[in-house]
Amino acid sequence: ETGVTQSPTHLIKTRGQQVTLRCSSQSGHNTVSWYQQALGQGPQFIFQYYREEENGRGNFPPRFSGLQFPNYSSELNVNALELDDSALYLCASSLVLAGVRNEQFFGPGTRLTVL
Amino acid sequence: QKEVEQNSGPLSVPEGAIASLNCTYSDRGSQSFFWYRQYSGKSPELIMSIYSNGDKEDGRFTAQLNKASQYVSLLIRDSQPSDSATYLCAVNRARYNFNKFYFGSGTKLNVKP
Numbered sequence: 001e002t003g004v005t006q007s008p009t010h011l012i013k014t015r016g017q018q019v020t021l022r023c024s025s026q027s028g029h030n031t032v033s034w035y036q037q038a039l040g041q042g043p044q045f046i047f048q049y050y051r052e053e054e055n056g057r058g059n060f061p062p063r064f065s066g067l068q069f070p071n072y073s074s075e076l077n078v079n080a081l082e083l084d085d086s087a088l089y090l091c092a093s094s095l096v097l098a099g100v101r102n103e104q105f106f107g108p109g110t111r112l113t114v115l
Numbered sequence: 116q117k118e119v120e121q122n123s124g125p126l127s128v129p130e131g132a133i134a135s136l137n138c139t140y141s142d143r144g145s146q147s148f149f150w151y152r153q154y155s156g157k158s159p160e161l162i163m164s165i166y167s168n169g170d171k172e173d174g175r176f177t178a179q180l181n182k183a184s185q186y187v188s189l190l191i192r193d194s195q196p197s198d199s200a201t202y203l204c205a206v207n208r209a210r211y212n213f214n215k216f217y218f219g220s221g222t223k224l225n226v227k228p
Contacts, residue, residue, distance in 0.1 A: 042218030
């Protein structure tokens with residue numbers, strides 16, 4: 001069974017730039033959620049993708065956007081980067097199936113630094 | 116008011132002792148509760164899930180849920196230095212098909228040899 005993978009591991013950008021982060025879900029999973037974790041804080045929910053559509057969104061501005069592909073992998077795009085976007089970005093995958101409790105499993109994360 | 120509250124710690128316990136970690140949540144309609152362990156510089160790792168009032172045991176870990184008090188706890192028996200990490204409590208309103216998890220800020224646990 002293949003776990004959740006993310007790329008890149010680390011990324012340094014400057015304010016105003018755009019960034020794309022990638023995630024491959026765990027084998028057998030069909031749903032991907034993205035989280036932002038600032039230093040010393042718990043993960044904050046950004047959004048979830050299910051069947052290639054956004055299925056719930058947290059309190060993040062529209063410059064945070066995403067995609068899910070037919071193979072269930074996903075991208076997180078952030079436009080007009082701000083200094084406060086510096087954080088660990090986590091992808092979590094799960095299996096959403098009627099009547100089945102699902103649990104989220106996290107990838108290793110992408111550490112984004114905005115200068 | 117935060118959705119999920121945890122004492123940031125650090126909680127220090129000697130090796131072999133029981134570590135008790137606590138979490139409260141604000142949404143009385145919450146249905147699903149999770150504990151994650153996060154080592155420094157790593158991503159969260161799921162260690163327990165609980166959905167019904169009462170206790171759930173898995174090895175050295177016991178999760179306890181009291182929906183009336185809106186309280187979730189995690190007990191770690193026979194604590195080991197390798198248990199030293201930050202423990203995150205996560206809550207979801209749905210019973211199935213979760214679409215938004217709320218996390219606490221985590222409690223840092225130090226297990227002293």
